[in-house]
Amino acid sequence: MATYSTSEFKSGLKVLIDSEPCSMIEVEKVKPGKGQAFDRVKLRNLVNGRVWERTFKSGESVEAADVMELEMEYLYEDGEFWHFMKTDDSFEQVAADINAIVDAKIWLKEQDKYTMVLWNDAPISVTAPNFVELEVTDTDPGLKGDTAQGGTKPATLSSGAVVKVPLFVNIGDRLRVDTRNSEYQNRVTK
Amino acid sequence: MVDWKPSASLQNLQQRAYVLAKIRRFFSERAVLEVETPLLASSTVPDAYIESIAAQVVEGNSNRKNFLQTSPEFFMKRLLASGSGSIYQIAKAFRQEEKSARHNIEFTLLEWYRLSYSLDQLMAELEELVQEVLDCGPISRLSYREIFRQHLQIDPHEILLEELQELASSEIDLSGSDLSKTDYLQLLLSNSIEPKLPPFCIIYDYPSEQAALATVATDEHGVVVAKRFELFGHGMELANGYFELSDAAEQRARFEKDNATRKEKGLQAHDADEKLIAALESGLPSCSGVAVGVDRLLMLLVDAKHISEVISFDSERV
Numbered sequence: 311m312a313t314y315s316t317s318e319f320k321s322g323l324k325v326l327i328d329s330e331p332c333s334m335i336e337v338e339k340v341k342p343g344k345g346q347a348f349d350r351v352k353l354r355n356l357v358n359g360r361v362w363e364r365t366f367k368s369g370e371s372v373e374a375a376d377v378m379e380l381e382m383e384y385l386y387e388d389g390e391f392w393h394f395m396k397t398d399d400s401f402e403q404v405a406a407d408i409n410a411i412v413d414a415k416i417w418l419k420e421q422d423k424y425t426m427v428l429w430n431d432a433p434i435s436v437t438a439p440n441f442v443e444l445e446v447t448d449t450d451p452g453l454k455g456d457t458a459q460g461g462t463k464p465a466t467l468s469s470g471a472v473v474k475v476p477l478f479v480n481i482g483d484r485l486r487v488d489t490r491n492s493e494y495q496n497r498v499t500k
Numbered sequence: 501m502v503d504w505k506p507s508a509s510l511q512n513l514q515q516r517a518y519v520l521a522k523i524r525r526f527f528s529e530r531a532v533l534e535v536e537t538p539l540l541a542s543s544t545v546p547d548a549y550i551e552s553i554a555a556q557v558v559e560g561n562s563n564r565k566n567f568l569q570t571s572p573e574f575f576m577k578r579l580l581a582s583g584s585g586s587i588y589q590i591a592k593a594f595r596q597e598e599k600s601a602r603h604n605i606e607f608t609l610l611e612w613y614r615l616s617y618s619l620d621q622l623m624a625e626l627e628e629l630v631q632e633v634l635d636c637g638p639i640s641r642l643s644y645r646e647i648f649r650q651h652l653q654i655d656p657h658e659i660l661l662e663e664l665q666e667l668a669s670s671e672i673d674l675s676g677s678d679l680s681k682t683d684y685l686q687l688l689l690s691n692s693i694e695p696k697l698p699p700f701c702i703i704y705d706y707p708s709e710q711a712a713l714a715t716v717a718t719d720e721h722g723v724v725v726a727k728r729f730e731l732f733g734h735g736m737e738l739a740n741g742y743f744e745l746s747d748a749a750e751q752r753a754r755f756e757k758d759n760a761t762r763k764e765k766g767l768q769a770h771d772a773d774e775k776l777i778a779a780l781e782s783g784l785p786s787c788s789g790v791a792v793g794v795d796r797l798l799m800l801l802v803d804a805k806h807i808s809e810v811i812s813f814d815s816e817r818v
Binding site for chain 2: 317338339340341342343344345346347348350362363364365366367370372
């Protein structure tokens with residue numbers, strides 16, 4: 311099993327911590343002028359997204375996690391699994407379960423591309439791009455001419471996400487939305 | 501494309517020149533002699549947590565293993581023992597594998613020794629120097645015991661290893677548990693105390709296990725402590741000072757202990773520097789000494805996030 315020693319620690323490194331795959335976000339060397347050095351590492355658990363700090367004694371080793379990040383095109387859902395296809399022209403398909411898809415679920419649109427993290431070749435998470443363009447499937451009727459003033463209303467998008475939109479938005483409009491905070495950006499001309 | 505440019509801005513290099521000039525003026529006004537000592541020498545410090553960089557020196561047909569010095573301390577003590585009087589040096593120092601936002605393999609130390617100064621007098625002089633360079637306010641002084649009592653409600657001199665283990669695991673998510681009492685104390689200090697310290701603060705009277713090259717003495721609680729202090733600035737270790745150990749036999753014993761620790765850790769032992777021992781035997785005058793990280797002082801002066809911003813070419817560019 312491959313391992314990394316603390317001297318190889320750097321952000322982006324994928325390691326197994328308590329048997330779960332984690333990614334190093336930040337590595338800080340704590341080295342007193344006299345005495346034992348430590349590495350304080352900010353980690354993200356790639357399965358549940360938890361972010362926390364763990365301190366390692368310099369010289370320690372941790373197991374490497376066989377983690378890959380791939381771009382995937384979303385195909386369809388069969389009620390149990392969400393099916394994606396590799397974008398490397400291999401046409402190879404991968405099925406993700408609800409645990410992997412949970413964060414991206416409300417942003418899925420067929421033929422759009424997503425980032426999938428695989429651990430030992432099994433998908434553990436899917437991330438939507440920062441910005442997606444989706445159609446409004448349901449919202450209260452728009453107020454004509456009301457393009458400037460504030461005021462928002464909820465709108466349901468084709469993917470299932472509900473976002474706050476300005477009052478002038480209508481069913482059938484295409485919207486650009488930031489998936490990180492569910493914020494409406496602008497209308498997109500069809 | 502080859503990245504040939506310096507890591508520091510011209511502005512920061514100007515600040516650096518200005519600080520160096522200020523330091524030299526500070527000591528010249530106080531009649532402390534500037535010295536230079538060798539960076540390349542046949543022996544090095546056996547401290548188990550400092551790795552020296554070895555260098556081969558060719559002499560005729562033989563190779564001699566030398567070391568780049570990790571601090572000018574041993575040479576400066578030989579000067580003191582030979583009657584130099586109070587001295588200071590702005591020296592390059594080298595330490596293997598020390599690379600971080602606050603560490604560069606090659607760095608600059610300001611080190612000075614004051615004859616017949618108590619540790620209190622030296623702390624006061626350090627405070628003056630730092631105030632002059634950084635234009636900061638008064639620097640508070642707290643004992644090692646006080647800061648642990650205040651922030652973690654423990655007495656660092658009395659606490660048992662098991663109690664420390666428990667405290668550390670409640671404060672820090674720590675991988676592994678094979679740490680010594682000293683390791684735990686240092687970890688808690690950097691993790692749980694340093695962030696809460698005043699912007700500038702001197703900590704003194706360290707546990708005797710952390711004496712390094714300082715004398716030990718009994719404090720007002722009847723506990724044997726190391727006559728050592730450290731200056732912290734915005735959570736960063738800036739200076740380390742000792743009331744200097746002058747007992748040659750004790751010095752030899754500490755080197756032997758360091759080497760025993762090195763062997764335990766699977767590191768190569770370094771023979772005691774016999775020239776330093778001989779100098780101590782001939783008599784080191786009573787003195788206090790301190791080493792200041794010049795690069796880190798500059799980091800605070802120009803508000804740098806990374807040490808490379810104040811070094812012309814950092815270790816990544818050489």
